[in-house]
Each structure stands twice: as structure tokens, then as C-alpha cells.
Amino acid sequence: MHTATLLVEIGTEELPPKALKSLSEAFGSALEQLLQEHNISAGAARLFASPRRLAVQIADVAAQQADQVVEKRGPSVDVAFDADGNPTKAAEGWARGNGITVADAERLKTDKGEWLLFKAEVKGQPLTKLLPDFVEKALAKLPIPKPMRWGASNVQFIRPVHTITMLHGDQLIPGRVLGVASSNHLLGHRFHCPQGATLTHADSYEKTLEEAWVVADFAKRRQRIVDGITAAAKAANGTIRKDEALLDEVTALVEWPVALTASFDKAFLNVPKEPLIVTMKDDQRYFPLEDADGNLLPKFVFVTNIESKDPEQIIGGNERVVRPRLADAQFFFDTDKKTSLADRVPALANVLFQKQLGSIKDKSDRIAQVAEGIAKLLGKDGSVAARAGYLCKADLVSQMVSEFPETQGVMGMHYARNDNEPTGVAEAIFEHYLPRFSGDQLPQSIAGCAVAIADKLDSLVGIFGIGQTPKGDRDPFALRRAAIGLLRIIVEKDLPLDLADLIDLSKQSFGALLTNDNVADEVLEFLLGRYRPMYQEQGVSVDVIQAVLARRPTRPVDFNQRVHAVAAFRNLPEAEALAAANKRVANILAKVEETIPNKIDSGLLNAGEEISLVKALEEAELRSTAALKQNDYTGALKALAALQKPVDAFFDNVMVNADDVAVRGNRQAILQRLRNLFLQIADISVLN
Known part of the structure; x- marks a missing residue:
């Protein structure tokens, strides 16, 4: 089947910069999903987003849906025919709905019975017929909190739409989306290429826009900004503090980024740098410059959307714009200093x-x-x-x-x-x-x-x-x-x-x-x-967190020590068997109805394995207790790990629920002691 690159672009007025990335990702994801749901084979997708466009370029898209065999099961044979073998109304209604007679129906036999079956081959529809509807549906799924209307139309979108381009290879796919007819005309840079550009092939999209002064790939445009502001900062003997959100926003505001350096009056540096930085970043989307010690310099880098023949004009304009904002900050600071913080406290009663x-x-x-x-x-x-x-x-x-x-x-x-x-x-x-x-x-x-x-x-x-x-x-x-x-x-x-x-x-x-x-x-x-999300973010597995939470330690430092100890214990070769043993012990003890003795009676020990386990418990308890006195939970668990072999031998060879009541209670006391040793740290029975 013929395949080619598919290109879909929506050309608009300037899109909201903080929403641009999420809109682009949602559009691409929705379009890919629709192609998949409708059995149109497709390759990898690339997303493009700039202030005036959302676009998706998908490789190796089939020109037509794959043919499908549709099967529709009807009523069971018992219901489809009466005692004389004549079709019932249920069978006839089902057959009529599928455009056949009951006699034309096939049979489906399973272990549970036999049913009427209709099978038909459905020919795939061409992409040219389906795509406009796909694009409409994909756009309808975008996270747009406040859609707007424009002109006399009832069409709604996040911003007015000027162009729609749907190209499969070099074939223009006709259709209307959001009331706009598809064409191969692309919006160029608003100032450098106001006449726009003509796209002749879906594979040429990025290059065509580059020639129209538009860097359509968001990541490439962002990197160009990073390179530009870094070079400008170096030339000004300054550095720019990392701010990913500001970078994303500036990338969403320009199509042809050019970094320039401007300055402001040194007198403003008498104001603490934080409000100056806030006004430059938040109000103007500038990148403030700092020296090697983190002190603010009287300079900033900004990104313009035009490659000017006279950049000094643009620099001067930005300097004039920022001056009154910095002056406001200076005025607020000078005014605020006239009233002490202590004198301001009573005013908080009104907030x-x-x-x-x-x-x-x-x-x-x-x-x-x-x-x-x-x-x-x-x-x-x-x-x-x-x-x-x-x-x-x-x-x-x-x-x-x-x-x-x-x-x-x-x-x-x-x-x-x-x-x-x-x-x-x-x-x-x-x-x-x-x-x-x-x-x-x-x-x-x-x-x-x-x-x-x-x-x-x-x-x-x-x-x-x-x-x-x-x-x-x-x-x-x-x-x-x-x-x-x-x-x-x-x-x-x-x-x-x-x-x-x-x-x-x-x-x-x-x-x-x-x-x-x-x-x-x-x-x-x-x-x-809150411990669970906090430690999951650090890569600690949920069962480790749950094991410690089961003990409900109320000192956070203690909780932290236990979590790291259990995480280390979980990696020991003995951990799996001991976790399973603890789970088994917990289940046994949960079913005990009589009172379990507080102490183990050595006179009731008769099996070699229980004698060995009690001895191992005493030794492990000494070592773990010494470690716990130092808050060394890791050492305590390592001491208890030595119990794995005697515990396994005990369960393999000793009957806990012995007929003799005294022996049974003594063995339950052994298990209770084993369980309590681990519970001093965590409930390892919940470990997977």
C-alpha cells in the first residue's frame, strides 16, 4: 500500500505562550490515536509549535485504511429457530439489520453453544476522505479552557484560525477544518515574510518554514535561544540563572529568535535584586545578568522576534520600557523602609x-x-x-x-x-x-x-x-x-x-x-x-515504605532510618525467604484464639529444629538489640537475616499446631518472639 509523510498544520493568531507545549503535545497525541483507531498504518511523529502554528508531521502514513473483516454474532440457534426449524422474529430482525437473510448467515460454534454469525469484508476508506474529520476531532480534544469565536462564524478555537494545511506527500488533502479550507499556503514570519510560503511536499515542511523565517521545531528554537543568550551573557561578562519555565515561555513567543543585550541605570542596584529580577522576568520576559558572585549586573539579555538591521533601536526601546518598572520597585523599596516590620504587624489584623x-x-x-x-x-x-x-x-x-x-x-x-x-x-x-x-x-x-x-x-x-x-x-x-x-x-x-x-x-x-x-x-x-509520595519520588519501592508505615514511627528521622534499612535488607539474599516466613507467622498468629505464653519454656522444646531456632533467636536478639541502641536499623536487620536457615528448617520439620496444648502454645510463643524481633523495625511481611 502507498505510504507517504503526512503533514497537518493549523495556522492561527498568536497562541497563549504558556499553553503552547501542552497544546502541541495534545494535538499530536490525539491525531496519532485517531489514525491507529481507524487502522491507518503510520510511522513516527514529529511535533512543531510556534506562536502562530500547531503542526504534526507523521512518517509513512498509509493512503488508505486497511481492509477489515467484520463479524457480528446473532442470537443463539436455540433462539433463532422455533420447534419446527423456522426462523424466529429475533433471527429475522438481526439478519435484516445486517442486510442478509437468515439462510445467508454462517454458524459460530463454541463450547457454550452455537450462534448465527454474519461476516463481511469492509474495504478501507481513503485517507483523503477521513483526515478532515480526524483533524476536527483532534482539535476538539485540546485542553482549551476558554475557546473564542471570531468574525460572524460560530466556530470556536483558542485563537482565530487563518490557514489549514493537510498534505500527504505532495498531495493536498481537500476539506474544511474549523471553517477554513485546506491549502498548501503557510503563514510565514509576520514581519520578515508576511506573504507566507507555499508547501509543495510534506517532507519539506521544516525547510520551507525556515526559508520563511520561522524555526518551527520548538526544541530547536529553544536551543537557539539558549545558545544566543549564553553567548550574549558571556560577551557582557555575566551569567544567566537557569530558568526552564522562562525559556519555554520565550520560545513560545518568538518564531525567529535573536538575543540582544541591554542595560539599565546602576542606581537601581540599590534595590534588592529579587524584585528587580521579578519585574524583568515576569513583566518583560528578560534574562537578568549576574556576576560570578551572584550579584545583579545593570544589564539584561532579551530575545526579539526580528533580525533588525538597526538593533540599537530595539535595544533602546526595551531599555525605555524597563526603566519605569524598575523605578516603581525603587519607589516601593524606599517607601517601605520608612516603616519598620514591627510597626507593620498590627496591620496584619486586617488580612x-x-x-x-x-x-x-x-x-x-x-x-x-x-x-x-x-x-x-x-x-x-x-x-x-x-x-x-x-x-x-x-x-x-x-x-x-x-x-x-x-x-x-x-x-x-x-x-x-x-x-x-x-x-x-x-x-x-x-x-x-x-x-x-x-x-x-x-x-x-x-x-x-x-x-x-x-x-x-x-x-x-x-x-x-x-x-x-x-x-x-x-x-x-x-x-x-x-x-x-x-x-x-x-x-x-x-x-x-x-x-x-x-x-x-x-x-x-x-x-x-x-x-x-x-x-x-x-x-x-x-x-x-505523605511519606509514600515523598519516598517514591526518591525511588524507594512502595512495599518498603508500607513495611515501615505499619509500625507508625512518629519521629521523621527515625522513619527515614528505618526506610533505608529495610530497603538495604530487601536486597539481601535472605530477605525473600524471611519476608515469606514473617507473612506465614503473621497468618498463623492471627488465627490463634487462646492466649500465647509470654515466655518460651525450654522444657517443652523437643524437636531439634525448634531448639536450634530458639538458640538462633537468642543470639540474633542480642546482636539486633545492641544495634538498635545505636539506632542502627540496618545492622539490626542484618543480624536478623541470620535467622533465615533456622526459620526455614523449623517450618519444614516442626508442626506448630501440635495436639499437645502446652507444646502448641510454646511453639506459638517462639513465632511470637520471632515476629516481635522484626516488628521492632518494620513489618517485613508486606515486602514483595
Whole structure:
């Protein structure tokens, strides 16, 4: 069958830059799936996406559907014919629906009976007939939250559509999609090639657009931007901080990227660099330049969508645009410094945290109280943590943070330094927001850790305490993120804190505000539930996490040690047999109805294998106990691994449920002791 490259392009007005990649991927995936579902053979697909187009190029697409044999089973023979052998109405209706008579029907015989069968060969339809409908369906599946209409048409899409191109090899596939007729005309670069281009073959798509000043491949265009801004930064003796999201957005904004360097007045460098960076990146999509020490330079790199003969004009225009934005940041900073953070705290009473839990001022008071308590649990003076907790939200009512919310915390740190607050207080104000996202840095100071934990606990205990637990995807207070952040701080900073103690400390700070009597248990359960996604992200298998969760250790550092110990144990050659043995022991003990003796009676040991097992248990218990005193869970499990052979011999040769009640109880006591040894660390019976 004839095959050729298929090219489908939708030419539009400028598409939303932050949605471009997802739109492209969804379009390509949907089109590939439709070809597959309709038995049209196809090869590998390439996706193209630029501000004014979505395109899919698929290799080796068949010109026609494959022929198919369709089988439709009818009523059983018992139902299809009456006692005299005449067709029933059911059989005749089925046959008529398939365009045949009952006599024309074939028979299908199976072990369960015999049925009427209709078989027909369906000839495949040509791609030219099917493709326009496929493209319409693929576009209808795109994740478009707010489609728009244009002109007098009722057609809806994310942006107005100007061109549709459907080419199979060099054959134009006619049809209309979104009200636009297919043609081989492509939109060129809006300024360099406004007349557009003519596509003569699907294989020539990328080259044709390149000649029309469009780099259609998203990844290639992105790399060209990376190369351009890197070279520009080097020439300016600066570096650009890595920002994948900004790179993607800029790539989605231009079709012919050209990197240029501009500058701004050095006087703006008196403003902390964070708001300057935010306004350059978020408002203008610029790439700020820093020196080798991370200090902001009075320069930035930007990417333009045109190759100008006079780039200085473009550079000057961008410098004029950014100047008033930087001036705004300077004004906010100078104005904010006139009021201290401490003087701003009362204004937090006018900012609502949650109507049942009070204002941000109330939350700050609770954070200060709990942070001081946490610092004391860690053996530190709590005054720095308490002061940082009291001031940590004060920058929310500053002009700078009101204009640039992304700078909360960091501006609080700068304003605290301006107010001559202790260095530890200023640092903790910034650190209490950490970690802000997966993989983000953690607080470095004890005070910062204490305030960060207190803040996250306040949200968890408070929201659970009024019965508003996260459900499904609904988590308006980002409690899941807060919980994982809290656990990461404790584990990675190796803090000897117990979740139960922390929850109780936070609960006390609310006084009589909480209405949920089970808040402590529910918050603890929620925190324990965050271990699974947290450790899965690190590559730890689910059964290892479940084995430790079964013991419900409430100290995160302890949990972490157990997880890594069980993960190491799981790789030992003895692990599989011991896990199976523990599962068997758990099942046996679960069925025991009588009371199991607390101690093993050596006088009742008569089988050699049970004598050997008891001796091995005593030796393993000594070694594992010594390891556990050092919190060496890995060493303890390795000591218990020596039990594999005596345990296997015991089960192979000893009847646990002996007829003699005393012997049976003694053997159950042996198994209970074995089980308890492992349960000191984890329930390894759940290991796969």
C-alpha cells in the first residue's frame, strides 16, 4: 500500500505562550490515536509549535485504511429457530439489520453453544476522505479552557484560525477544518515574510518554514535561544540563572529568535535584586545578568522576534520600557523602609487567614509561640525563633510585596536588616517559606527551621481542626505541600523532633478555636500519608515504605532510618525467604484464639529444629538489640537475616499446631518472639 509523510498544520493568531507545549503535545497525541483507531498504518511523529502554528508531521502514513473483516454474532440457534426449524422474529430482525437473510448467515460454534454469525469484508476508506474529520476531532480534544469565536462564524478555537494545511506527500488533502479550507499556503514570519510560503511536499515542511523565517521545531528554537543568550551573557561578562519555565515561555513567543543585550541605570542596584529580577522576568520576559558572585549586573539579555538591521533601536526601546518598572520597585523599596516590620504587624489584623481561625496577625502570634517551643525542643534559645515568627508575615502589607507577591519572605529579610533586627531573625524570616517547591532549598538556621515548621503546622492543625480536610484534588491551603515540606526539613536537617509532640504544641496555640476533637490523630495520619509520595519520588519501592508505615514511627528521622534499612535488607539474599516466613507467622498468629505464653519454656522444646531456632533467636536478639541502641536499623536487620536457615528448617520439620496444648502454645510463643524481633523495625511481611 502507498505510504507517504503526512503533514497537518493549523495556522492561527498568536497562541497563549504558556499553553503552547501542552497544546502541541495534545494535538499530536490525539491525531496519532485517531489514525491507529481507524487502522491507518503510520510511522513516527514529529511535533512543531510556534506562536502562530500547531503542526504534526507523521512518517509513512498509509493512503488508505486497511481492509477489515467484520463479524457480528446473532442470537443463539436455540433462539433463532422455533420447534419446527423456522426462523424466529429475533433471527429475522438481526439478519435484516445486517442486510442478509437468515439462510445467508454462517454458524459460530463454541463450547457454550452455537450462534448465527454474519461476516463481511469492509474495504478501507481513503485517507483523503477521513483526515478532515480526524483533524476536527483532534482539535476538539485540546485542553482549551476558554475557546473564542471570531468574525460572524460560530466556530470556536483558542485563537482565530487563518490557514489549514493537510498534505500527504505532495498531495493536498481537500476539506474544511474549523471553517477554513485546506491549502498548501503557510503563514510565514509576520514581519520578515508576511506573504507566507507555499508547501509543495510534506517532507519539506521544516525547510520551507525556515526559508520563511520561522524555526518551527520548538526544541530547536529553544536551543537557539539558549545558545544566543549564553553567548550574549558571556560577551557582557555575566551569567544567566537557569530558568526552564522562562525559556519555554520565550520560545513560545518568538518564531525567529535573536538575543540582544541591554542595560539599565546602576542606581537601581540599590534595590534588592529579587524584585528587580521579578519585574524583568515576569513583566518583560528578560534574562537578568549576574556576576560570578551572584550579584545583579545593570544589564539584561532579551530575545526579539526580528533580525533588525538597526538593533540599537530595539535595544533602546526595551531599555525605555524597563526603566519605569524598575523605578516603581525603587519607589516601593524606599517607601517601605520608612516603616519598620514591627510597626507593620498590627496591620496584619486586617488580612484574613481563615474566617474561623482569624487573621494573619493571629497566625503570626501562633507561629511565634510554636516556633519558640520548637527551638527549645532542639535545645536552643527560643527568642530568635519567636521574634522571627512574630515578624515573618509583616512584609505582606508592604507596597513591594503587594506589587510583587513572589518577593514575600525575601523582602521581609531585607526590611528586617534595614530595621537592625538580629541577623538570625532576618534570615529566619526568609527561610520560613522554604521549601517552596519540590527540590527547593531548606532552611539553614535552627530558627529558620523552627519558624518554617511552625508555619506549616499552623496551617495543617488549624484547617484540620475546623474539619476542612483536603479532598481529591481540592487543597486550597496547599496542605499536602506543607506536610511534605515539614517532613523534608526534619529529615534532611536531622532534627530530633516527634510529630506527635509538634502537633500537640501547635494545637495548644489555638486555644478554643478548634472544633474537631480528632484533629491530632487526623493530622498525624495525614503526615504519615505523605511519606509514600515523598519516598517514591526518591525511588524507594512502595512495599518498603508500607513495611515501615505499619509500625507508625512518629519521629521523621527515625522513619527515614528505618526506610533505608529495610530497603538495604530487601536486597539481601535472605530477605525473600524471611519476608515469606514473617507473612506465614503473621497468618498463623492471627488465627490463634487462646492466649500465647509470654515466655518460651525450654522444657517443652523437643524437636531439634525448634531448639536450634530458639538458640538462633537468642543470639540474633542480642546482636539486633545492641544495634538498635545505636539506632542502627540496618545492622539490626542484618543480624536478623541470620535467622533465615533456622526459620526455614523449623517450618519444614516442626508442626506448630501440635495436639499437645502446652507444646502448641510454646511453639506459638517462639513465632511470637520471632515476629516481635522484626516488628521492632518494620513489618517485613508486606515486602514483595
